[in-house]
Amino acid sequence: MFYLTLIYIFLLVGPAIATIAFFRRLSTRWHLFLLSLCIFYGISPFLMTGGAFGLANHFNCSAEAVRFRCPSPVWLGDVISGLAMAHWLAIFAIPSAILGAIGLLISGILQHRRSQDTGSTSGEIPAVFYRSRRHKVIAGVCSALAQQWHQSLSLLRVVTVVLAIVIPGFIFLYLWCWLAFPIEPRLQQQFYVKEDGEK
Structure with a gap:
């Protein structure tokens, strides 16, 4: 049950960001910021995995199958092992980020049309x-x-x-x-x- 909830949360991050922009009727600047946030969310699993290998090199940790062993501190091996497996989260993060980006583009277009129809100069309605x-x-x-x-x-x-x-x-x-x-x-x-x- 817990893992299923976690999967739903990972899948819904991008669409949730897009709907925040839609309901708040944010300006173009905010749409661009949230779009960059969606892109960062999509690539974050790969960044975490890359960071794990960087930490392993820095602390002279050795890889044993799918686990890392560090000379000191010992607990760092478990942390690096977990981060190294983060690339599997891309299965959920990438589709979520794509949906979020599409939603933000649609929301931005609708917001632009609304601001033209109302004659708003700030873009906020x-x-x-x-x-x-x-x-x-x-x-x-x-x-x-x-x-x-x-x-x-x-x-x-x-x-x-x-x-x-x-x-x-x-x-x-x-x-x-x-x-x-x-x-x-x-x-x-x-x-x-x-x-x-x-x-």
């Missing part, structure tokens, strides 16, 4: 969904969802905590929501406060 500033405990995700779905905030928080305990990868979904959706602007928050005060 208000997001569709915002995390809530009011009643937030950690990131305001549960509060925003409770408001959007017209559900009890306490119930949604309890469900979130239970799912985070029961499903190992759920915490990464929460972190993704934290990154993908911006916090509501202060002007929008003042509007809500004024509206509540009138009632």
